[in-house]
Amino acid sequence: MFWIEFIILLLCIFIGARMGGVGLGVMGGVGLAILVFGFHLQPTSAPIDVMLMILAVVTAAGALQASGGMDYLVYLAEKALRKNPKHITFIAPIVTYLFTFCAGTGHVAYSVLPVIAEVSRESGVRPERPMSIAVIASQQAITASPISAATVALLAFLTDFDISLLNILEICIPSTFIACMIAAFVSSKTGKELNQDPEYLKRLEEGLAPIKKDKVDFIPTKNAKLSVILFLIAALLVVVLGSFEKLRPGWDVEGVFTRMTMPTAIEIVMLTFAALMIIFCKPNIEKIVSGSVFKAGATAVVAIFGIAWMGDTFFNGNAKLIDNSISDLVTAAPWLFAVALFALSILLYSQAATVNTLMPLGIALSINPALLIAMFPAVNGYFFIPNYPTVVAAINFDRTGTTRIGKYILNHSFMIPGLIATIGAVAIGILLSSIIL
Known part of the structure; x- marks a missing residue:
């Protein structure tokens, strides 16, 4: 029965990933129905806390976008890129990393990718170099952001092990950032120089190369600036409350003193600051829910609802068999779990869904929580097949043709x-975890 159930699980993931959007979530519901009604597995609890945290965060991020805060951040990013065009291969990933770190979603990179493509071309730098690592950095930062869906999901799983948000950040921020800078150095040596690239020269001859357009000056408003300040304060407050448990209120419940959980704290803080942005920055309320940031977050909620619930039910129903079969193998070589995270993220196209699907298995296998944090960035594997939206967008924004999919698909x-x-x-995370935790 185990293998039949496992095949059903993979099939639902594969079909859901092909459908895209909320398809992953609804196919998770289909798989859950088959496991429960067909194989009589007992359904686990739906990941309600994770879903509510994501909704609260994307509501605040949506208010930021509707208030003009995202446009203001793009304006600041463009100034930084144009000030140091020759070093754009290193500055571009820093910019996209910071964007994702602050917003909690890699989709904010869409707004700055055209700027990176334009500035690199104007300065004679092969656009493939900054564009490729900028996209990767925008995803790596998700596993370092204190307000990303993936991070709050991981925190929810590890809270029982006395792991705080600060523990996750002090490993994942330096590990992902340093790794991105190493990758940026390698990218800076990639390919021929722009003026020697045959594809670009061909486009020049055919008149297909981009023509420089007149730049439209952006004038940031007070409301846009204020929304950025409020959002950053909210993110900082989440980090502080997650790092210092005593700052969270507590109550005596049936003789046991219990403090407010981090999921509840995140939900309260983000909803409060979303309200403050609406009150003081006066955005169009309809634009909050119609913006790209809110839509991406809402899609993630549906995906997690179905796929994570299905995965948790499967692993819980087969816990003894899984533990007896692979616990010794994973204990002997914990890095194999990182490979599993990477492989599943290629199918799921979601760091949060990957965490919700596989982290319960890692905990069930008694993998050291510090190692689980170190292996957390392995969920950033969906660049592997070049069909993720940010990857496709980067290819299309680079009109010189240097950022591309290779002849053999995977050599992109x-x-x-x-x-x-x-x-x-x-x-780097494994090294830091051995030192810090």
Whole structure:
């Protein structure tokens, strides 16, 4: 029965990933129905806390976008890129990393990718170099952001092990950032110089190369600036409350003193600051829920609802068999769990869904929580097949043709920086976890 159930699990994941959007979530519901009604597995509890945390965060991020805060951040990023065009291969990933770190979603990179493509071309730098690592950095930062869906999901799983948000950040921030900079160095040596690239020269001859357009000056408003300040304060407050448990209120419940959990704290803080942005920055309320950030977050909620619930039910129903079969193997070589995280993320296209699906198994296998944190960046594997939206967008924004998918599909512009950043982040994380925790 185990293998039949496992095949059903994989099939639902594969079909859901092909459907895209909320398809992953609804196919998770289909798989859950088959496991429960067909194989009589007992359903576990739906990941309600994780879903509510994501909704609270994306509501605040949506208010930021509707208030003009995202446009203001893009304006600041463009100034930084144009100030140091020759070093754009290193500055671009720093910019996208910070964008994702602050917003909690890699989709904010869409707004800055055209700027990176334009500035690199104007300065004579092969656009493939900054574009490829900028996309990778925008995803690696998700596993370092204190407000990303993936991070709050991991925190929820590890709370019982006395792991705080600060513990996750002090490993994942340096590991992912350093790994991205190593990948940026490798990217800076990739390919021929722009003026020697045959594809670019061909486009020049055919008149297909981009023409420089007149730049439209952006004038940031007070409301846009205020929304950024409020959002950053909210993110900082989440980090502080997650790092210092005594700052969270507590109550005596049936003689036992219990403090407010971090999921509840995150939900309260983010909803409160979303309200403050609405009150003081006066955005169009309809734009909050119609913006790209909110839509991406809402899609993630549906995906997690179905796919994570299905995965948790499967692993819980087969816990004894799984533990007896692979616990010794994973204990002897814990890095194999990182490989599993990477492989599943290629199918799921979601760091949060990957965490919710596999982390319960890692905990059931008694993998050291410090190692689980170190291996967390392995969930950034969906650059592997070049069909993720940010990957496709980067290819289309680079009109010089240097950022591309290779003849053999997998030899695309993002493969080498992606592998270096992911493997590097896990390796550095394992080293840091042995020192810090």
